[in-house]
Amino acid sequence: MSRPTMETVAERAGVSRALVSLVMNNSSKVSEAKRQAVLRAAEQLGYRPNLHARNLAQARTKTLGMIINDIHNPFFAEVVYGVEAAADDYGFDVLILNGGRDAERERRAVETHLQFQVEALILVGPKLDDDDIIRASAVVPTVVVASGRDNPGADTITTDEERGAALAVQHLVELGHTDIVHIDGAANISSRARSRGYEKAMRSLGLEPRILRGGDDEADAEAAIVNLAETDSMPTAIFAFNDLVAAGALSTLEAAGLRVPDDVSVVGYDNTFIAELNHMSLTTVNQPRHQMGQLAIRTVLERIEDDRTEPTRIDLAPTLSVRRSTAPPRKA
Amino acid sequence: MSRPTMETVAERAGVSRALVSLVMNNSSKVSEAKRQAVLRAAEQLGYRPNLHARNLAQARTKTLGMIINDIHNPFFAEVVYGVEAAADDYGFDVLILNGGRDAERERRAVETHLQFQVEALILVGPKLDDDDIIRASAVVPTVVVASGRDNPGADTITTDEERGAALAVQHLVELGHTDIVHIDGAANISSRARSRGYEKAMRSLGLEPRILRGGDDEADAEAAIVNLAETDSMPTAIFAFNDLVAAGALSTLEAAGLRVPDDVSVVGYDNTFIAELNHMSLTTVNQPRHQMGQLAIRTVLERIEDDRTEPTRIDLAPTLSVRRSTAPPRKA
DNA sequence: CGTAAGATTTAGAGCGCTCTAACGCAATTG
């Protein structure tokens, strides 16, 4: 009942174990006759090579370990596709472990991957802290995708989020807005850069920045906007930390009797699935996620092969996806 | 530069390799003194057990292989969380491979998992056909989650989709609707059951079913509704194949000057992320995804341990999540 | 004290595969 091994196949085909190995790795120095015999035997027995044995013998695995902050998040999904496409090209398998938005879980995931002897680690939006990342990259080449900060020891692929925020501001100003409020991401890792980008852009255009504390979901947006309505003046445009916050802004504004984009324009960030929905149709800052995934693989594999030691940092340019949530301000 | 092995640790701690093994598997029959010595040596060397060697020696892996139809789809993500939670309880690791909506890719993923000697296979919304599934379950216990049909040889975890559709109809009828149109899922695997549920429910309530061909995204909904507006009469309620189609209905209806739910009520299916957004607030049929994931693990692991041979089928009950996209029909 | 029972520790084989070195054999060559 236990699975057939090379030994079994060899016997059946009337050859040595070594020859079966050669056939399985389709070596060129096997006669056509024997190759056929071996393949036939393997087929009949339902033979399947044992990857653990192979990895052990070869002392390499041709496998990459990827950890995703949160499988739920469609932003990361896109990165995964990029990673897989590139890994395919290089003949590597990608094993995915779910971080579950939890540093402790991620730490265990790193451990699992290392025990599996993955040849590189791809961390997508990790919650891990610097020490964890240093420790990991001491063992195996590591690349971090889409995390604002610098990652000591690891390669980093990001987009320039300051620039992304500036794109949003610029778009609104070109439409004629001058009173633009930013709802920030609170403690979120990307919040700092986006806020800074917003602030710089506003100042350089001679406008006064107004930043409200937000967060990363709909409820946070609601709180911020209720606050605006009650104690502050309502701006003509809102630049939200991300699409979800922007979605919250949309519904809260409408609940308050304000129309988007007629009364208030709204811009999001990330160009997630949400923004694309017709019913939302959010103008938003887009990050080239697929490309980020691809570059992550290239970078880290190139690091293996050329054994470069200095970590690289790649900063891609964000773009703006204009949809129906922005328009010129109502003529006063 | 190569990683330390048990041998290395043993030398450093001044004990035998076997003792290190015992410590690593925290056996109770090791003296405290040696245990400490070994742990210290391991720590200092940064020792990490090689899972491939262990799996090879043990002839088992304590690893489960999961294949997800499409990482993008948030519906599946929730299932993943359920699977992981349950697998944790049993001390199994879960390796995830992305099917990428493509049967061929899935087939390769199955192969990879089998070569990794996973002890069971969890297929979430697979695109594979019956033969593939039969072949896989001949090698390793297999459970299929969220796929309408019967899966020969494999365990199956689904919800009763006919019943889900009936819930939607019933809700609308209770609100007072009688003219309810269904936009179906075209070739989608779940379409048949949902349509049938709709039709039966309508008939049993003495209402005339009207089914339009839809699909599984926004554009499909738009086509169907434009059709309704132009050639047919507009109903007072629409039951869509899934949330995305419902979202498409929402925007198309509004573009046509109809208000939801004042003029037309809309019900979706799946209770995805979209439905929850405040701005959408879709009434929708909910499947207990987390529970489905958990049951998948329980079922398949119990199958390993009790070596049951007959495949099981578990059909969970869907529920209705009522939100703001449904209301009584406008009084005529 | 001697020794049996129990508690710790270890030697060594084996898991399924790859890889190096060597082997057998036919074809080629001087």
Place this chain on the structure above:
DNA sequence: CAATTGCGTTAGAGCGCTCTAAATCTTACG
């Protein structure tokens, strides 16, 4: 025809670990 070459094939060691059986060390008791 002996020697060389080269192709196809194979023996056998070794990858890092677990596991069984046996060795060694303690402890306790008569």
